[in-house]
Amino acid sequence: MFTNAQPTQPVLSAAGVSKHYGSTCALNNIHLRITPGESVAIMGPSGSGKTTLMHVLSGILLPDSGHVNFSGPTEAVEITMLSEELRAKLRRESFGFVFQEGLLLPELSAQENVALPLMLTCMPRAAAEEYARGQLNQLGLAGMHDRRLGELSGGQAQRVAIARAQVSQPSVVFADEPTGALDSVTSAAVLDALLGSTVQRGGTLVMVTHDSATAARCDRIIRVQDGAIVSDSTQHVPNARMSEAGGTR
Numbered sequence: 001m002f003t004n005a006q007p008t009q010p011v012l013s014a015a016g017v018s019k020h021y022g023s024t025c026a027l028n029n030i031h032l033r034i035t036p037g038e039s040v041a042i043m044g045p046s047g048s049g050k051t052t053l054m055h056v057l058s059g060i061l062l063p064d065s066g067h068v069n070f071s072g073p074t075e076a077v078e079i080t081m082l083s084e085e086l087r088a089k090l091r092r093e094s095f096g097f098v099f100q101e102g103l104l105l106p107e108l109s110a111q112e113n114v115a116l117p118l119m120l121t122c123m124p125r126a127a128a129e130e131y132a133r134g135q136l137n138q139l140g141l142a143g144m145h146d147r148r149l150g151e152l153s154g155g156q157a158q159r160v161a162i163a164r165a166q167v168s169q170p171s172v173v174f175a176d177e178p179t180g181a182l183d184s185v186t187s188a189a190v191l192d193a194l195l196g197s198t199v200q201r202g203g204t205l206v207m208v209t210h211d212s213a214t215a216a217r218c219d220r221i222i223r224v225q226d227g228a229i230v231s232d233s234t235q236h237v238p239n240a241r242m243s244e245a246g247g248t249r
Contacts, residue, residue, distance in 0.1 A: 017066030041215035044224035096165030155186035
């Protein structure tokens with residue numbers, strides 16, 4: 001099941017992937033390759049299959065047919081052949097996740113939320129919290145380590161969620177509408193943080209979004225409709241990753 005990863009391999013690939021919910025076809029024979037360091041936006045109307053595609057690529061869901069492969073820094077694995085336990089381990093160690101509502105634990109501080117994934121890998125609490133503070137500082141949250149969810153703005157909470165997603169230095173970060181609940185100015189700052197902490201360190205970003213301005217910041221836009229990829233285009237806009245306000249903050 002495991003083989004040595006080759007430098008030229010895509011970090012994620014899907015071949016012949018289909019998924020049904022009863023009589024509804026959510027994904028129809030998807031073929032896709034995503035290279036290391038890419039930022040990819042997946043767009044489509046509600047019910048198009050874009051979120052299902054992200055869930056299948058990340059191993060949250062298994063397809064009915066087809067194969068999904070992941071090539072990490074040291075090994076390659078066919079996700080669709082892994083048990084639920086091994087897929088959970090892969091998500092914990094190699095993938096990061098950012099969701100529209102952040103999904104932070106409200107009873108924990110920002111620092112504790114970010115440290116939690118490290119403690120789940122048996123890192124001592126003091127070391128995990130020290131590393132978490134460093135991640136928060138890099139995202140402009142110095143001095144906010146002890147604040148809980150109710151004491152943070154929407155943009156600050158999303159940056160905590162980004163720090164939590166990045167704390168294990170994952171190969172791939174999956175983001176589901178990460179700016180969907182934010183105003184345009186806050187969205188730009190959060191997207192700066194997400195791109196800056198992912199692709200600028202060599203990681204890969206796969207983001208589901210309905211917003212064309214957000215998608216335009218990515219290297220590549222994949223459009224999904226009725227469970228099929230209807231277009232796949234590479235962006236040619238210089239500095240698309242940087243905001244008009246002046247880049248990563």
